[in-house]
Amino acid sequence: MPSDPGVFTPEGDDSFNTTRWSLVLQAGAGGASGSPEARRALSELCSIYWYPLYAFVRRNGFNHDDAEDLTQTFFAQLFERSLVGAAQREKGRFRAYLLSSMKNFLSDERSKARALKRGGGRIPLSLDMRDAENRYLCEPASHETPEQLYERRWAVQLLDRALHQLERESDEAGRGELFGKLKECLTGGRAHADYARIAGEINSTEGAIKVAAHRLRQRYKEVIRELVAETVEHPEDIQDELSVLFEAFAR
16 A cells, blocks of 8 residues: 555646546536436445445444445435535535535434435445445444544545556456566555565566566556545545545554
């Protein structure tokens, strides 16, 4: 895992394309009345946030069944009741927007009986809630607040996505075997692999393996930045989100 968030430098505005989150905001209404592109973008963003939100609800004292119902109902309302349309312009980060929305949702749910059960069965998003509680029970016992747990799980999900994307790219380029041998350099398992041993295993040179490892680390950083960029509206927010990501692991 990269150790220095400062290596991620936001590019200029001219290179900052419309992101999934900015597309959702630009659609205005979002939800059912939003464009197909905006709804698809919202679905893609939400697909990595369901477990961090489930963990947040559980850490707030709800049992498994209630947390499952609340999480699914929240996502159903996010799509069906155009909650995104109410997003304030200063809430330019999807991570922060979802957490704030969930807090408001839980506050409302505490004061009324839930009208929807398990999202009403109409969530345009695949949520594999069967594994949610098993994952939550594996969370280390700690003094983390619900907000800190949410941010840590968000960070883990994002880095996992970056690693899987890099693995796909390596497979497509015919370097899947090399990626498998070098990925520990990326995830924090080891700072450096045994380059000489790897070179011998794949009939290469130690120098070539070192170059490949360097390029792999650089591409990993690029992919992380690209994924973070998809969740913010403005390029100036990227560095702050990256700082949050690394702080989540520093606790």
